[in-house]
Amino acid sequence: MDPNASTRTEESAGQSATHAEPSDDIGILADIQLLWEDLQGLSHDRFRLAALETRRAGQSLTTMLAAAVMLGLLLSAAWLGLMAAGVQWLIEHDLQASSAILLAVAGNLLLALILFGVIRRRSRYLQFPATQHSLKPVSKDYAVKDLV
Structure with a gap:
């Protein structure tokens, strides 16, 4: 057995592994390209679906x-x-x-006045008062009183 034979075998294995890497890279790039095209197709389909549903x-x-x-008439x-x-x-x-x-x-006007009052009372809830109150910063005096 030639001691150089084992190094030659290792070198040839290393060379074949080196040659295999570019083909693996090409395969990975092709897979990435296919995934990208699938993603574009899916996003196009979703936008088309959204447009159809909007219509x-x-x-x-x-x-x-x-x-x-x-109905109103x-x-x-x-x-x-x-x-x-x-x-x-x-x-x-x-x-x-x-x-x-x-x-x-007079009956119609009285009913209209009652409905106007209902609308006016309910309109303040359109401004999200609880949400606005929760978003206001807490003043320092108020925070200190709570801690003491």
């Missing part, structure tokens, strides 16, 4: 607003019909027509 949401909102306007007509029936009933029970109409108008 659908816009169409739904438009339909809902149109239905709400129609129908409810207004029904309310006017109820007011006319009430006025007619008052007239039939020996109340003058002008007095019956004024009574219906």
Whole structure:
């Protein structure tokens, strides 16, 4: 056995390992390239899905607003019909027509005033008062009083 043979074998193994590294690098780069393309494809699909859902949401909102306007008109007509029936009933029970109409108008104005009060009381919650209070910094005097 030649003692140089083992070093030659080690050298050839080292050379073949060196030659294997570039092919491994090429394989890794190809894998990275494929992953990058997959990521781009997935992100494109997600953006397309978001765009389609946004379009659908816009169409739904438009339909809902149109239905709400129609509903408001129908409810207004029904309310006017109820007011006319009430006025007619008052007239039939020996109340003058002008007095019956004024009574219906006063009732409508009273209901409008009550609803305005409800809206005004509830509007302060639109400003997130508890959240604003929790975000304010604690003053030094207040913090010292709590510690003492």
